[in-house]
Amino acid sequence: MAMMNKTRDLIEGIVREASQKWALNRETSLKDEIEEMCQSPSGRRKWISHLSPIANVVVGRCSQILNVSMDELQSNFNSEASETIRSSSNYARNFLEYSCFRTLALYTQVSGHLSDKAFRRLAFDMMLAWEAPSAASQPTLKVAERTTGYEAFSRIAPAIPIIADVVTCTDLFDVLTSSTGGRLTFAIYEKYLGALDRAIKKMKTQSESSLLSDLRHRREERILEVDGTLTTQPVLEHIGTATRPGRLILTDHALYFEALRVVTFDKPKVYELADDLKQSIKPELTGPWGSRLFDKAVMYKSISLLEPVIMEFPELTGHFRRDYWLAIMREVLYAHRFIQKHAIKGVEKEETLSKAVLGVLRVQAIQDLVSSAHVKYETLLMFNLCDQFPGGDVILETLASMITSRRLDRTNQSSCGNGMYSLSALGILSNLGLVSQISMENKLLVSEIVVGEMTSLERAVNVARINYKHLEKAQASINGVKVDGLDAKLAVMKELLQPMIKLQDFLISVARWDEPIKSTIFCSLFCFIICSIEATFQADYKRSFSAVELFSLKSHLGRAGNG
Structure with a gap:
C-alpha cells in the first residue's frame, strides 16, 4: 500500500x-x-x-x-x-x-x-x-x-x-443540450463537471460519517443518499395503519429507515436490496385514513416482511422527490439482480456496483443543473434503462460477458493502462477515493470504449436504440393509419369524446402537479368557486329562513288579534 x-x-x-x-x-x-x-x-x-x-x-x-x-x-x-x-x-x-x-x-x-x-x-x-x-x-x-x-x-x-x-x-x-439546440457548450460542460465534483464530495462525507457505521462495516457499504434529516421535510414510513417520520438512508446494498425520536433517531430498520428476497419497489398512493390521494410514495415488498412498507416523500408541488428516490433505489436493486443472475463475484461484482454508484452520482449532478420536471431519472441510470428499454436484456447480457471475461493482464499493462482502452468504473472510483485503492492484480479491463473500434457493448446499445426508433415509427404508422367499418365508428366516437379526453388528461396533470403553476391556479380557482357557491347558498338560506320567520310571526299576530 x-x-x-x-x-x-x-x-x-x-x-x-x-x-x-x-x-x-x-x-x-x-x-x-x-x-x-x-x-x-x-x-x-x-x-x-x-x-x-x-x-x-x-x-x-x-x-x-x-x-x-x-x-x-x-x-x-x-x-x-x-x-x-x-x-x-x-x-x-x-x-x-x-x-x-x-x-x-x-x-x-x-x-x-x-x-x-x-x-x-x-x-x-x-x-x-x-x-x-x-x-x-x-x-x-x-x-x-x-x-x-x-x-x-x-x-x-x-x-x-x-x-x-x-x-x-x-x-x-x-x-445537457436541451437548451442549446443539440450542441454541447463548454459553459454547460464545466457546470456539469462542477456538479459532479460536489456530488462526489457529498458522498465521501456521508460515507466517512458515523451514519450506520456498525452496520456498514460488514459489507463495506457506501452511502449513496440520505433524506429526512430536516424536521420540515421528513420521510414518512407507513406500516399498516401506523405512520412514523424519520430518516431514510440508501447504500449500495440496502435501504435503512431510522424513526425520529424527540432529539435522536431510533435503531435503523434494514430493507435489503442485495439479497434475493423477491423484492419489488414501485410507486404508491397515500392519504389520510387509508385513502389513495397523493402520488408521492414508494412501496417496498419482500418475502422477509409480513406486509409491505410504504415510504412517503411529502412535498408541496409535484412528486419529483419520490421519483428520484424510486429511480436510485431501483438502480441498486437491479444491479444486485444482475449480479445474482450472472453469478458475478469478487472484483467483477465491485465493478458492477461501481457502475450503479457512478450512475447515481451523475443523476445527483444533473439535479443541480436541470429542473427536475424535465428529467426522467430512469433514463440516466444504466440498470433502470435496461429494465425498461426494448433490447435491454441483450445489453445486459453483453455487459455481463464483458465483465466476467476481461481481467487486466498486469504483465502487459502499465500502472495507468496502455492507452488502447478507457478506464473501468472501479478504477475511477478508486481514483476518486470512494473505494480503497486497488492493486494491479485486482484491476479489470472492462472499459466501454476502445481506440478505433466499437466494443460489443456499444454495438448492442446502438442496435437496441435503432430497433426502438423503428418500433416508434411503426407505432406511429399504426396510430395514423386510416380505418373503416367498425374501426371508423370507433374513431368517430373517439373524436366526439376528444374534449372529454383532453379534460381528463388535464385533470390528471393537475392532480399530479406536473405543472405546479397551472395546478396552483386551478386549485385556487376551484376553491374560490366552492366558497362562492357556499356563500350564495348561505345567503339564500338566510333569506328563506327570514321569510319563514316573518310568515310565522304574521300568523302568530293574526291569531293573537282574533283572540
Whole structure:
C-alpha cells in the first residue's frame, strides 16, 4: 500500500507540473493557439502532419502531461495498435483517441481533478479535436471553440466513467443540450463537471460519517443518499395503519429507515436490496385514513416482511422527490439482480456496483443543473434503462460477458493502462477515493470504449436504440393509419369524446402537479368557486329562513288579534 501511495504521489506531481506549465504558457485562447501553430508549424511547437491544428494542440498537451515527446507518443501508438487501426483511413482520429485515453487514465489519478480547470478545458477540447482530427478537416474555429456534438461526446466522455457511460450517454447528452439546440457548450460542460465534483464530495462525507457505521462495516457499504434529516421535510414510513417520520438512508446494498425520536433517531430498520428476497419497489398512493390521494410514495415488498412498507416523500408541488428516490433505489436493486443472475463475484461484482454508484452520482449532478420536471431519472441510470428499454436484456447480457471475461493482464499493462482502452468504473472510483485503492492484480479491463473500434457493448446499445426508433415509427404508422367499418365508428366516437379526453388528461396533470403553476391556479380557482357557491347558498338560506320567520310571526299576530 505504501508503494502504491508513493506511485500515486509521483504521478500527481508529474501531472500537476505539466498542467501548470501548460496553463502558464497558454496566455492566449484556443483559437489564437491554433492560429499560431498554423502560421509556424515548424517553429517552436511540434507539428504532426497527419493531424489538424486543433488535434495537434490537444496531442501536444497530452504529451506534456504524459511526459513524453509527441514523436514518442506516436511511436508507442504505432507499436501497440493493431494493423487494422494503424492502416485505417481514420488514423488521425485513432491516434488522437489513443493520446486522449492514455492522458485521461493518468490525469484522473490526480486527486480533485474534476475541480481542476485545466482538466475541464482539456477534456472538452478533446471532443472538439475529435470532430476534426485530420489535416484534411478544417473546422470553423469560431464554431469549434464553442460547441461539440453527440458523436464526439459519446467517444470521449465515457472514457471517464464518472462523466458518462455508453448505455445512458445519449440521454445524458440530450439533457445537457436541451437548451442549446443539440450542441454541447463548454459553459454547460464545466457546470456539469462542477456538479459532479460536489456530488462526489457529498458522498465521501456521508460515507466517512458515523451514519450506520456498525452496520456498514460488514459489507463495506457506501452511502449513496440520505433524506429526512430536516424536521420540515421528513420521510414518512407507513406500516399498516401506523405512520412514523424519520430518516431514510440508501447504500449500495440496502435501504435503512431510522424513526425520529424527540432529539435522536431510533435503531435503523434494514430493507435489503442485495439479497434475493423477491423484492419489488414501485410507486404508491397515500392519504389520510387509508385513502389513495397523493402520488408521492414508494412501496417496498419482500418475502422477509409480513406486509409491505410504504415510504412517503411529502412535498408541496409535484412528486419529483419520490421519483428520484424510486429511480436510485431501483438502480441498486437491479444491479444486485444482475449480479445474482450472472453469478458475478469478487472484483467483477465491485465493478458492477461501481457502475450503479457512478450512475447515481451523475443523476445527483444533473439535479443541480436541470429542473427536475424535465428529467426522467430512469433514463440516466444504466440498470433502470435496461429494465425498461426494448433490447435491454441483450445489453445486459453483453455487459455481463464483458465483465466476467476481461481481467487486466498486469504483465502487459502499465500502472495507468496502455492507452488502447478507457478506464473501468472501479478504477475511477478508486481514483476518486470512494473505494480503497486497488492493486494491479485486482484491476479489470472492462472499459466501454476502445481506440478505433466499437466494443460489443456499444454495438448492442446502438442496435437496441435503432430497433426502438423503428418500433416508434411503426407505432406511429399504426396510430395514423386510416380505418373503416367498425374501426371508423370507433374513431368517430373517439373524436366526439376528444374534449372529454383532453379534460381528463388535464385533470390528471393537475392532480399530479406536473405543472405546479397551472395546478396552483386551478386549485385556487376551484376553491374560490366552492366558497362562492357556499356563500350564495348561505345567503339564500338566510333569506328563506327570514321569510319563514316573518310568515310565522304574521300568523302568530293574526291569531293573537282574533283572540
